[in-house]
Amino acid sequence: MFRHLLGLAAAAVLVLTTGQAATAAPAQEDQLQATLTAPDGTYVLGQTFPMRLTLTNTGGTTLSRIFARTDYFTNPGVHVDHTPDWAVLSDYNGPGAELQAGASRTFDLVGSFTEGGGDVRAALDIFHKIYNTEFPLAKASAPVKLAPAGSKVKVAGVLYGDRNENGALDPGESLAGATLKLSLQTEPQPLTTTTDGDGRFDFGEHTPQVTSLYAEELPGGWVPFRRELILNDGSGDLRIAAIRPFSEKLSATGKFDKDTYRAGDTAQVTYTFTNIGSTPIAGFRHGCDRVGGSPNHVTTDQWGEIDRISLNPGESRTVTVPSVVPQRSLEYGTTVLNCDFNLDDAYPAGGPEVHLIARVQTDAKADTWGHLYEDRNNNNWLDPGEGVAGISTVLVDDVDGAVVASAVTNAEGRVDYPGLPYGRYTVRVEGPWKLLDPWDKVMVGTCNYCTPDWRTRVAAA
Numbered sequence: 001m002f003r004h005l006l007g008l009a010a011a012a013v014l015v016l017t018t019g020q021a022a023t024a025a026p027a028q029e030d031q032l033q034a035t036l037t038a039p040d041g042t043y044v045l046g047q048t049f050p051m052r053l054t055l056t057n058t059g060g061t062t063l064s065r066i067f068a069r070t071d072y073f074t075n076p077g078v079h080v081d082h083t084p085d086w087a088v089l090s091d092y093n094g095p096g097a098e099l100q101a102g103a104s105r106t107f108d109l110v111g112s113f114t115e116g117g118g119d120v121r122a123a124l125d126i127f128h129k130i131y132n133t134e135f136p137l138a139k140a141s142a143p144v145k146l147a148p149a150g151s152k153v154k155v156a157g158v159l160y161g162d163r164n165e166n167g168a169l170d171p172g173e174s175l176a177g178a179t180l181k182l183s184l185q186t187e188p189q190p191l192t193t194t195t196d197g198d199g200r201f202d203f204g205e206h207t208p209q210v211t212s213l214y215a216e217e218l219p220g221g222w223v224p225f226r227r228e229l230i231l232n233d234g235s236g237d238l239r240i241a242a243i244r245p246f247s248e249k250l251s252a253t254g255k256f257d258k259d260t261y262r263a264g265d266t267a268q269v270t271y272t273f274t275n276i277g278s279t280p281i282a283g284f285r286h287g288c289d290r291v292g293g294s295p296n297h298v299t300t301d302q303w304g305e306i307d308r309i310s311l312n313p314g315e316s317r318t319v320t321v322p323s324v325v326p327q328r329s330l331e332y333g334t335t336v337l338n339c340d341f342n343l344d345d346a347y348p349a350g351g352p353e354v355h356l357i358a359r360v361q362t363d364a365k366a367d368t369w370g371h372l373y374e375d376r377n378n379n380n381w382l383d384p385g386e387g388v389a390g391i392s393t394v395l396v397d398d399v400d401g402a403v404v405a406s407a408v409t410n411a412e413g414r415v416d417y418p419g420l421p422y423g424r425y426t427v428r429v430e431g432p433w434k435l436l437d438p439w440d441k442v443m444v445g446t447c448n449y450c451t452p453d454w455r456t457r458v459a460a461a
């Protein structure tokens with residue numbers, strides 16, 4: 001303990017004798033006035049509310065390197081969302097805020113509580129930081145009213161398919177036999193229930209909070225959804241609408257202008273969109289590369305024209321938009337385009353999808369090999385003895401559908417395809433076998449997913 005204290009003292013001396021410390025003397029605690037306000041209203045756990053922090057420098061010198069953090073000691077449940085204003089105060093490696101003598105600045109923040117109930121306070125500590133040493137400047141807190149501690153609300157209602165799109169439950173629209181899930185902040189696992197013959201569901205009683213209600217699949221082709229729900233006194237008789245897939249209104253086809261590009265080329269992509277529904281489509285948005293950050297996905301940032309299309313029933317529009325083939329496509333030997341079209345690109349709702357692939361010019365070749373196995377113990381893993389011998393396979397090029405290689409599995413279930421051009425391929429099996437994961441791809445190249453020694457599951461056909 002004694003040694004530890006000595007160490008701290010030495011550190012403090014070091015800080016105070018360096019240049020920055022000499023020019024920015026620790027501020028006085030009474031030099032900064034801080035006020036925090038939050039609106040009236042009753043909030044549930046996880047529900048956000050706006051907060052405004054006002055800092056005023058009441059002293060005669062500039063205050064710099066002002067930071068803030070939530071005051072867990074006053075209330076452990078308070079949380080502040082990461083917004084630009086909060087980033088200024090909470091990025092402790094950044095410059096912090098600065099206030100000239102007499103100046104004021106307001107920060108618009110977004111708060112929420114993860115625990116607690118009844119009358120609580122959202123509290124912040126404001127401090128001044130020189131290197132790793134903090135000097136308290138002020139505390140600011142605002143009263144917040146949460147749903148009473150220990151209170152419970154019923155979570156129940158009706159799920160319906162809004163066939164006539166009027167946002168209301170009409171006779172014959174209720175959806176029976178649908179599996180619904182509710183993710184509660186207070187439960188480790190989502191709760192599951194199934195709607196009855198009248199589309200009714202009942203999740204029982206729970207602590208008021210922000211939850212998410214979702215369906216991973218729905219009968220009758222209705223679009224699965226995930227919806228944020230604020231559980232409060234009105235949660236006992238919910239009306240939850242499902243919608244039809246947007247692909248029942250809009251069809252989309254697309255093609256690249258070439259089969260082969262060089263990395264860096266601008267590809268022209270031609271789409272044809274048709275309103276196949278009975279009501280006008282006022283507009284839709286493209287959403288691409290849902291996997292995120294695919295290095296060989298073409299660019300889509302010059303596609304504004306697509307987002308301005310409106311279509312009457314029966315009407316078609318053909319547009320051509322430019323896309324750049326990224327340099328890193330060379331690692332794949334292919335470039336891809338995977339897009340969907342929906343009313344809201346942030347919430348795709350069954351809109352039409354277009355998936356395209358083209359070759360990217362390279363002379364590079366590599367070997368690939370893999371195992372075909374029967375997963376007898378269902379662990380998604382090739383265990384000793386699970387490889388299947390004697391299966392005839394062919395490898396098909398995804399760009400043009402050509403068969404580029406054929407091989408028969410050896411005693412361990414292994415097939416080898418040597419010397420393949422970089423590209424994306426699909427395995428097909430012949431004889432009394434079928435692939436259980438026919439969408440598995442064989443990637444040849446130097447990309448992250450281009451490793452040889454892949455595995456795919458087979459079963460007797």
Ligand SMILES: [Ca+2]
Pocket residue numbers: 161162163164165166167168169170173
């Ligand atoms: Ca309706």
Ligand SMILES: [Ca+2]
Pocket residue numbers: 374375376377378379380381382383386
């Ligand atoms: Ca296995």
